[in-house]
Each structure stands twice: as structure tokens, then as C-alpha cells.
Amino acid sequence: AQTVTQSQPEMSVQEAETVTLSCTYDTSENNYYLFWYKQPPSRQMILVIRQEAYKQQNATENRFSVNFQKAAKSFSLKISDSQLGDTAMYFCASPQRFTYKLTFGKGTLLTVNP
């Protein structure tokens, strides 16, 4: 079965510091996209960043970037200059083969401390 593993159930970081959230997946697709979603206490699911698997370059969106290791099937999210508003649950997601479905990890609860 398709799995997405987020090995850190909870993490904390001081404001302005950098934190990395890990994610591994096992899709057998060759060309695909990976996603990180953020869920703040408001419960909304917000897309943070996406990575195209056939691109060597790691995706970056402002303070958010990924470290994508295709051979290792690793897709970690780095948050630089952490802000209090980054406090949220973060979910990694990868596609299931030959379907329209995403598989989500169980999430990492990130707390940014002042």
C-alpha cells in the first residue's frame, strides 16, 4: 500500500530560527508532484509548496523550501526565519500510482515559540 511517513509527530522551534520537517514516500510513479500542506488552528488546509519530481531544482516559496531527494524518496520542508504564524500541523502528500488520489502523512505539529 502507498505510504507517506512523517517521522516527527511534534516539533518546536524558536521564533526566527530554522526548522526542517521530514517526509518520506513510496510512490512508484516516475513523473509526479509532491505537496506540503499547512493546517493552522483555524483548521483550513493551505498549500505551502509543491515539487515537481522530474525537476532537479528544489522548490522555494519565500521562507519555505524543500530538500527533495528523488532516489531516497525524501521530501523535507525547511522553514527559515520561523514566525509565530507558522504554528500549525504540516502534512506531506504524494500521489498514488495511476489514480487521482493523494496519500497524506499523519502530520507534524510544529510550534513556534516566542
Place this chain on the structure above:
Amino acid sequence: DAGITQSPRHKVTETGTPVTLRCHQTENHRYMYWYRQDPGHGLRLIHYSYGVKDTDKGEVSDGYSVSRSKTEDFLLTLESATSSQTSVYFCAISESGLLSNQPQHFGDGTRLSIL
């Protein structure tokens, strides 16, 4: 923000009663999804639709049915609700299949409590 409306936002009901949750989109996207979110499980796919009247099961479909009679509406029905179906339910939409760069966009969720 993507135009996705879930209704109701909150519902409390009793075991054995039927429940229908509605997802309405104004984006004309082809794909629609229903997930449930439970502590320790992340989001799990219940059912999804890849077009009008075209639906398929996800990983936790037992006890749920869906219908999509028009592009904008995707209904999730619990025929006879059980306490194990207490959860937060999310609807999502996407413009195209997952081998494109189009992500899924989510509604604000429905908190369902079954007593």
C-alpha cells in the same frame, strides 16, 4: 481562495440517523474528494469523483456513499451514522489529475459528532 463551500460546518446527531454533507464548488473543477481527519491518522480519502456521475472508493469508504449529479456539488452520505464516524470531514477539489501540477484545494471542513 478556491470557491469551496461545505455545509453544514458543524453537526451533532445520534447513532443510526442518516447524515448528508454537501460540498459545493464554483471553480468548475472536474475532480472532487471527501476526506476524514482523525487524530493520529492524518487525512484519509473516503470517496472521490472524476466527473459527473463518476465516483470511486477511497481507503475508508465503508459506511459512506457519495453522489455527484452536477459538476458543482458532491454529496457525502452516512446512511446510518455510527460513533466511529465522528470526525472532521474535508472536501477538496482539483482542476486536473495528479500528474499535473494542480494541487487539491480544500474546503473549511465539517465537524460531525455522532452521539
